[in-house]
Amino acid sequence: MLVVEDQRQLADSIARVLRREGMAVDAAYDGAAALERADVVDYDVVVLDRDLPGVHGDDVCRALVARESPSLVLMLTASGTVAQRVEGLGLGADDYLPKPFAYAELVARVRALGRRNRSATPPVLVHADLRLDPSQRVATRGGNRLPLSPKEFAVLEHLLAGRGRVVSAEELLDRVWDEAADPFTTTVKVTINRLRAKLGDPPLIETVARAGYKISP
Numbered sequence: 001m002l003v004v005e006d007q008r009q010l011a012d013s014i015a016r017v018l019r020r021e022g023m024a025v026d027a028a029y030d031g032a033a034a035l036e037r038a039d040v041v042d043y044d045v046v047v048l049d050r051d052l053p054g055v056h057g058d059d060v061c062r063a064l065v066a067r068e069s070p071s072l073v074l075m076l077t078a079s080g081t082v083a084q085r086v087e088g089l090g091l092g093a094d095d096y097l098p099k100p101f102a103y104a105e106l107v108a109r110v111r112a113l114g115r116r117n118r119s120a121t122p123p124v125l126v127h128a129d130l131r132l133d134p135s136q137r138v139a140t141r142g143g144n145r146l147p148l149s150p151k152e153f154a155v156l157e158h159l160l161a162g163r164g165r166v167v168s169a170e171e172l173l174d175r176v177w178d179e180a181a182d183p184f185t186t187t188v189k190v191t192i193n194r195l196r197a198k199l200g201d202p203p204l205i206e207t208v209a210r211a212g213y214k215i216s217p
């Protein structure tokens with residue numbers, strides 16, 4: 001996720017909330033920085049303040065659309081009139097949330113957009129006796145609740161959303177952690193090992209040599 005908001009305190013607060021939900025989040029405090037980041041990272045969702053100084057939020061949205069960016073845009077603005085919402089959606093935004101907003105609603109909208117950007121990922125992920133509900137932050141196996149950390153939950157969610165495809169450690173690092181993560185770290189391997197221990201037997205996560213990880217058939 002990318003949060004674009006010129007009020008740094010608000011931007012950092014939004015980023016903290018989304019990270020607590022297990023999302024990988026970068027932050028930009030102006031439109032120019034947002035476009036630079038979007039040049040190198042295909043974000044699932046961009047949470048975009050409309051009233052940015054310098055490069056206006058409208059121009060950021062137009063640029064993302066013109067580039068045919070895969071990112072979906074949730075536009076934030078202090079103006080919540082119907083006319084403003086229609087105008088924002090007309091620019092190419094995928095959703096619109098007026099300020100002030102409840103963080104719970106923001107998280108729900110970001111999750112909904114994220115599902116749309118992952119080939120219609122179902123709201124509840126089920127594999128054998130494993131059930132994972134991202135909106136409720138609950139994972140169970142055989143009916144027993146699993147005590148997963150936010151990162152463990154996010155890794156499991158990404159693997160399940162992959163529907164059996166091999167997911168590289170680099171992709172997990174990119175999608176679950178953020179730009180501050182060390183690309184040479186063993187964090188992914190350590191998290192996978194903890195996750196396997198908590199999931200129990202029979203094993204559900206396979207290691208594919210020199211490729212990554214996948215959910216067992």
